[in-house]
Amino acid sequence: MANTLTGLIQYIYDTVDNVSNEPTGLINAVSVSGKAEEAALNQDITYPITAVGAERNITPAATPPVFVDETVATGTMKLTKAKSVPFYWTGDDEAKLGMEAKNGIQDNKIAQAIRRLRNLIEIDLAALQLYASRAYAAHATTPAALFASNLGEVAQARKILVDNGAPANDIQLALDTVAGASVRTLVGLGSFQGASMLNTGELIDIYGVKLRESAAIVTTTAVGNNTGPYVVNGAHAAGATTITLKTGTGTILTGDVVTFGSNTKDKYVVQVGLAAAGDITINAPGLKNALSDGDAIVVVGTCTRNMIFARSAIHLLARLPKQPTGGDAATDELIVQDPVTGLPFRFAQYKGYHANQFEVGIAWGVKNAVPEHTALLLGN
Numbered sequence: 222m223a224n225t226l227t228g229l230i231q232y233i234y235d236t237v238d239n240v241s242n243e244p245t246g247l248i249n250a251v252s253v254s255g256k257a258e259e260a261a262l263n264q265d266i267t268y269p270i271t272a273v274g275a276e277r278n279i280t281p282a283a284t285p286p287v288f289v290d291e292t293v294a295t296g297t298m299k300l301t302k303a304k305s306v307p308f309y310w311t312g313d314d315e316a317k318l319g320m321e322a323k324n325g326i327q328d329n330k331i332a333q334a335i336r337r338l339r340n341l342i343e344i345d346l347a348a349l350q351l352y353a354s355r356a357y358a359a360h361a362t363t364p365a366a367l368f369a370s371n372l373g374e375v376a377q378a379r380k381i382l383v384d385n386g387a388p389a390n391d392i393q394l395a396l397d398t399v400a401g402a403s404v405r406t407l408v409g410l411g412s413f414q415g416a417s418m419l420n421t422g423e424l425i426d427i428y429g430v431k432l433r434e435s436a437a438i439v440t441t442t443a444v445g446n447n448t449g450p451y452v453v454n455g456a457h458a459a460g461a462t463t464i465t466l467k468t469g470t471g472t473i474l475t476g477d478v479v480t481f482g483s484n485t486k487d488k489y490v491v492q493v494g495l496a497a498a499g500d501i502t503i504n505a506p507g508l509k510n511a512l513s514d515g516d517a518i519v520v521v522g523t524c525t526r527n528m529i530f531a532r533s534a535i536h537l538l539a540r541l542p543k544q545p546t547g548g549d550a551a552t553d554e555l556i557v558q559d560p561v562t563g564l565p566f567r568f569a570q571y572k573g574y575h576a577n578q579f580e581v582g583i584a585w586g587v588k589n590a591v592p593e594h595t596a597l598l599l600g601n
Contacts, residue, residue, distance in 0.1 A: 244401075245339055246433025247346040248562045249423065250393035251587075252532050257300060257540035262584060265297040266538065298588035303542050304341065305567075305582030306334035312575055327579075334581035335559070335566065340437065342537070342564070345587045347395075347437035349535060350526045350597060352589035353490050354504050355381050356478050358599035361485035364524040367396075367600040368403035376428045378529045378598040385506055387531040387594035392430045394529040397438035400600055404432060430529065440525045445472035445494055453481060453516040454498070462507040463500050466518060472496045473520060478599070479503075482516030490597065506593040524599040534594035538586040541567045 260266050274291065308330045357378045358364035367374055375394060383389060396404070404424050424432040449469025457464055464481075466473075473479065474494035480487065487509045493502035541556060551569040558565050564583060571578045589595055 243336060243339055244398060244434040244436045245343050245562055246395045246423065246435040247343050247437065247528070247535075248339065248537065248564065250395055250431070250433055250530075250532060251346060251535040251537045253537050253539060253563065254298075257538040257584075257586075260300055260538070261543065262300050262303050265299055267295045267297050268536075268590065269293050269295055296588075296590055298536060298538065298586060298590065300538050300540070300584050300586040302341075302345075302586065303582070303584035304338060305542065305580040306337050307578055307580040308334070309573075309576050309578040330579075331568075331581065338566070338581065338583050339559075339562065339564075342539070342583075342585050342587075343435060343437040345585070346535065346537065347435060347439050347528070349587060349589040349595070350439055350528050351476050351490065352492070352504055352592045353526075353528065353530075353595045353597045354385055354506060354593045355509070356488040356490060356521070356526075356597035356599050357381060358488065358521070358524065361480065362519055362521050364521070364599040364601050366403070367400045367527070367598065368407055370407075372404070372407065372427055374598060375430055375432070375529075378596055379428055379430050381596040382529065382531060382594060384509075385593040385596075387591075388533065389429055391532040392529065393532055394430050394432050394527065394598065395435045395438060396424075396432060396527045396598075397440070397525050397600070398434055398436065399525070400527060401432075401434040438525060438527055440523070441476065442523045443520045444476045445474035445491075445520060447471045447473050447477075447518065447520045451495075451498070451518050453512045453514060453518065455514050457508060457512040459509060459511050460507045461512075462503055462505060464503065464508075464512070464518075465500050466495065467498045469498065469518075473501055473518065478521040478524065478597070480519050480521070481508075481512050484510060485519075488521060488597075488599070504592045521599065524601065527598040527600060528595065529598055530589075530595035531591070534589065534591040536588050536590050539564050540584050541565050542582045542584050 359374060378394065379392060382392060401424060408425060424434060448471035451466040451469030451473060454465040454467035472494060473491060475491055477491045477494065478488050479491060489503040491501055492504050495501050550571055552572045554567060554569040556565060556567055567582045569580050
């Protein structure tokens with residue numbers, strides 16, 4: 222008779238340890254919402270968005286002034302994916318391999334299942350770079366290698382968040398492994414960081430920013446082909462998110478990082494692009510400085526989009542796949558909380574005809590809920 226999941230408990234926990242060195246810095250850096258258990262797949266979950274209140278003068282009087290009505294806006298996010306990684310054994314499979322070899326292979330299959338699901342979640346979190354408010358790179362349109370001699374670029378990226386009003390007590394920076402290697406080289410990381418921090422992708426805390434590594438950080442080329450180039454049509458005030466462009470040829474598309482005029486320091490992420498003269502939209506909180514009529518728009522070239530953000534800005538919903546009342550056809554199941562990321566996984570066994578199928582499953586969704594509290598640190 223095939224092993225049940227009760228007999229697999231030690232294998233499961235062993236494999237969690239085996240894959241704990243995966244660089245999942247984003248999963249450990251974002252806010253994990255407890256509302257996931259309340260929602261079905263693709264069902265909206267609302268959260269409040271509190272606006273900045275208007276100030277008023279304090280004027281002594283016999284009675285207090287009238288109440289000022291406020292409207293609390295809401296945003297939504299949802300669980301968008303429920304996935305499992307399956308594998309199975311037949312009786313002949315076990316006979317060919319022998320139980321000792323079979324158990325070793327089963328161990329590896331569980332390890333790879335956890336690794337696959339973790340990586341998919343990490344990839345979805347890294348894709349939220351499209352919603353970052355602005356970007357920083359020391360170079361204008363061709364970002365160079367990060368941390369060549371110091372970690373000053375971290376301070377510059379943090380400045381974007383502070384200028385945008387992000388809470389400064391829990392800022393995270395997820396780096397690709399190239400930048401991570403540079404950090405290790407500069408500060409001799411291995412000599413003073415504990416194993417638990419290294420396993421979770423966390424590198425070092427500097428300037429009030431926790432540096433982490435992620436294998437999913439995106440490296441992109443320019444999406445559009447701004448061959449003209451396009452120029453700004455009319456004056457635009459600081460804070461504008463819709464920018465009108467005229468003349469020019471080619472395209473400026475969603476995900477492009479752009480600069481305007483002679484100001485190459487302030488870089489913006491395009492949320493809605495164009496293929497002809499018209500409007501583009503950049504992420505909140507919009508332009509840091511006003512634009513003049515005729516300012517040219519330039520697209521930043523190939524770059525690695527390391528993500529810096531306040532933990533409260535990016536949300537991950539994660540829960541076990543929902544089961545009907547009374548359960549499904551699984552003959553055995555085990556719920557395991559990943560000790561590294563805290564994510565829950567469901568291990569289940571389904572008995573078939575001369576075969577046993579196993580699966581590892583989880584449901585999740587992600588959102589960049591506060592774009593102005595997220596930014597990019599560009600490298601090459």
